[in-house]
Amino acid sequence: MARKVLTGIPVSSGIAIGKALFMNRRLYGRIPRQSIAQHFVEGEKSRLKQAMDQAVEELDLVRGQVPNEFKEHGLIIDSHITILRDPKLRNLAFGYIEDMRINAEWALLKAVKEMEKRFAVIQDDYIRQRIQDVRLVADRVQSKLMGLSHEMQEIEGRIILMAHDLAPSDTAGLEVDKIMAFTTAEGGKTSHTGILARSLQIPSIVGVKDLEDTVEDGEFVIIDALKGRILVEPEEDELAEYIALQDQFDGYQKAIVRNCHLPAETIDGYRVQVQANIELFEEVAAVLDHGAEGVGLYRTEYSYMNREILPSEDELFEEYRDLASILSPAKVVFRTLDLGADKFISGFGAIDERNPALGLRSIRLCLQHRDLFRSQIRAILRASLAGNTAMMYPMISGLRELREANRVLAEAKAQLRDEGIPFNEELPVGIMVELPSAVMTAELLAKEVDFFSIGTNDLIQYSLGIDRTNKHVSYLYQPLHPAILRSIKHVVDAAHQSGIEVSLCGEVASDPFCVPILMGMQIDSLSMNPQAIPGIKRIIRQTTMDECKELLRRVLECRTVTKINKLVMDSIFQRFPEELAFYSSLLDNEDFV
Structure with missing residues (x-):
């Protein structure tokens, strides 16, 4: 052993x-803790200030070395510089030096501990986790104070x-x-x-x-x-x-990557688009290398995070234009801001809500901050001529929200026309279907959009009433629950009856146990992490639509998730033993079981 x-x-x-x-x-266990005499207080404060200033200079230097293709990482470095320049951390440490007469290292450690307490009571998970940035910055300063090299x-x-x-x-x-x-x-x-x-x-x-x-x-x-x-x-x-x-x-x-650029087409000729979910511009290389047929979900909110100042319309336009032009003629679907719940930006901060997952988030937040929303939509419209682009709204619960969002879109289009700025007048607009209310009104929504994209991560959570990150109930997170399968099929059927396409961009899209069932529903496209694309395309190329439809039929006849899981596991393992050899280790503790 x-x-x-x-x-x-x-x-x-x-x-x-x-x-x-x-x-x-x-450095926690090695940080010196010393009491000091009164006449050393100013010297310790000066030593701490000097270490912080040196850390800022060092990060400024590193920031200048970040290549353009990793510009998002540069924004994170900017946020670390902001923390060092922010008086909160510095003043807390200065206060401990003055009041307790302790050395700079110990005072900085106590200041970080105090900030940890303040962050711990924040309900929003994303903001709460930003304390890790404070720790990283403090470790760099501690290295300076202790005369240690921060470099490897x-x-x-x-x-x-x-x-x-x-x-x-x-x-x-x-x-x-x-x-x-x-x-x-x-x-x-x-x-x-x-x-x-x-x-x-x-x-x-x-x-x-x-x-x-x-x-x-x-x-x-x-x-x-x-x-x-x-x-x-x-x-x-x-x-x-x-x-x-x-x-x-x-x-x-190597085998699956070698053939990853072949189309995702079944033996009997049914073709499905396999696209990528990405959140950073730097992931474009992975999209191209893994055979993605475009980007089915570009999570635009990550361009707003880890920074003090909101991105300008021009900055967003350049990002979206570059992405669209690089991937052209393949499609890029821009999801408008999905902020709130576990993702916030400094301009708003955490909202005091008892249940943020059901609160002011996504399209709801955007409709309350229309200037922010309109600025992003203008950037997407301006970039629409650079390639094959589309736009979709997240977390639409019904027609009212959809129509309100489209009003903001119409206002943005009118502004651009008045300013003489060209854009694609026929830009396709769709919605994320991730709420039970959207599932139940899919026939109505389909008549007012150009496409659907099913977000199974939230759809499963909201439909089954569980939080998959909660260890006490995560076992209830069941992608193959009869209610989930029937919901997805209902949305696919409603879309096709209205003559629009439907994609699926949740984690289910990259689950080899679920893909044949989705194929049986005649889904139009799947969007997933780029790394999963070669394996999923290979599975699709080795099956037939008759097999997929038969599996779907048998699955829909099952009354319990236990029977569905067993049926699917037996069927898929028997059909694709090599493809699933590296998934079997996940079955004891992941979403499938």
């Missing part, structure tokens, strides 16, 4: 085997990079060709580490408990980013097993 097995959240699939090297460890030692050979956390400023100058995998103690699926790892297509596990206390530099480790496991100093039999698994996985990946 390995000396130790750690677990975390896999955010980029694969197997990596090699020696560990830490870029940084949290020179990499010799290929390594598995480990860290407490990785900020864009940490990774801007990394020799990525020498890194086999990323592993961090902090972070989640949307953290910078996860996004970077997916864009580089290397294995990554984040949120690993006890990582820093368990693994030493130079130790031999296995990164299993299929199951989210780290084996520290494995035995020979474990090593042999993982070398074989790594060869199998790499061979499978």
